[in-house]
Amino acid sequence: MLNRRHIRIKVMQSIYVMHQQHSDQLDKEEKFLFQSIENTQDLYLLLLSALVETKKKEELYIAIASKKHLATKEERNPSLKFVHNRVLMALSSSKALEQALKERKINNWQQNDDIILYLIESIKDSKLYQNYMKVATSSFEEDRNFLAELYxxxxxxxxxxYDYLEDHKLTWLDDLPGINTLILKQIKQLKSETDSLIIPEVYKDDDDKEFVTNLFRKTVLNEAELSKEYIDKTPNWDVDRIAEIDTIILKMAICExxxxxxxxxxVTINEYLEIAxxxxxxxxxxxINGILDNLVKEFEKDKRLTKSGRGLL
Known part of the structure; x- marks a missing residue:
């Protein structure tokens, strides 16, 4: 679920928080870092379940409306195309998703159904939905493309x-673009209604999880040593006025x-330039590019830059 850049960002943010809080409790801050990373899967499940809940709420509305004493013709014979969307049905019947939601106790929409009701209203007001509903039938591909556009x-x-996610867990806002991209990618990859939804692990492999610990600890425990590497390489910059995020990025890059x-x-230079x-x-x-470029030349000259093995992205 998380790529190396996302991991680097999480580590950078944790070190920044440590600085702001003047904390030296390494174990405590590392625990917070790992919890922040684990929370990305909660966000993924929460957003995926929002699609399922829109289907459930609309089904409930249709059932109630059809039984009204003065129900209209449309309410008595409603179009079921949206709730019968093949991808929505596949998500709703996914045992993997159901189990993951249960294990991580994700039930936000049961407690905050106003968000789902608002989403349904937004969906129904859209030209996308109205055009989709004009045609009585559709193929799996059309259902999938509609849901991808809807998302x-x-x-x-x-x-x-967005406001709900911000209020519920602030760290989710930085995770949101990546998680949205992942969900959209998964929807587009579905080829038929028999395809199973795979709930991704938080880490690609054990190496990535180990990378979190190593990058965090090696940077924090060697901050003084790492800062000495660039402190005299900034003749045109007032060291005290260098943005704190920049100093953290430099230390992490030099550490790598x-x-x-x-x-x-x-890889290291490109990743941290993008983060900056x-x-x-x-x-x-x-x-940062200027500093790192000069440092790499210096490290190579002094034979301090020893790289071996395959690159880990």
Whole structure:
């Protein structure tokens, strides 16, 4: 579920929090880091279950409306196309999803059904839904493409859903783009209604989980040593005014260069430049690139840069 860049971001954020809180409780902060990473799967399950809940709520509405004393013709004979969407039905009947929700006790929408009701209203008001419902029948491919567009245009950008996620768990906001991309990818990969939904593990493999611990601990425990590597390489910058995120990014990058021999130099530099572009100031990536470029040349000259084995992305 998480790629290496996402892991690096999580580690960076945890170190930043440690700095802000002036904390030296390594075990406590590492536990928080791992919990933050585990929470990404809760977000994934929560968003996936939102699709299932829209189907359930609409089915309930149809059942109640059809039994009204003064039900309209449309209410007595409603179109079931949306609730019979093959992908929604596959998600609703997925034992893997049901088990994962149960194990991680994800029942937010039962307690906050106003979010689901709002999403249903947004769906029904959309041209996408109205055009989809105009035609009585559809193929699996059409059902899948409709749901993918629905997720892209209505679910993912929903401000009400975003506000709920922000209030519920602040760390989810940074995870949201990646999780939305993953869910959309999974929907698009479904080839038929017999395809099983695979609930991904949080980590790709044990190496990734070990990478979290090693990057966090090796950076935090060697911060003073790592900062000395770049402190005299910033003649045009007031060290005290360098953004704190930039100093953390530099320390993590230098840590990878020197203490992670299996990660290629170019991978390390490119990853942290991208993180700097997203999380720091507009000029940060240029500043960090200049520092790292000079350091790599120095490390190579002094034979301190020893890389071996395959690159771990």
């Amino acid at each position: 892209t245009e209505i679910i993912a950008p929903s401000e009400k859903l 260069l020197l203490k992670f021999p299996s990660i290629p130099t170019k 572009k997203e999380y720091s100031t507009p000029k940060s990536s240029i500043f």
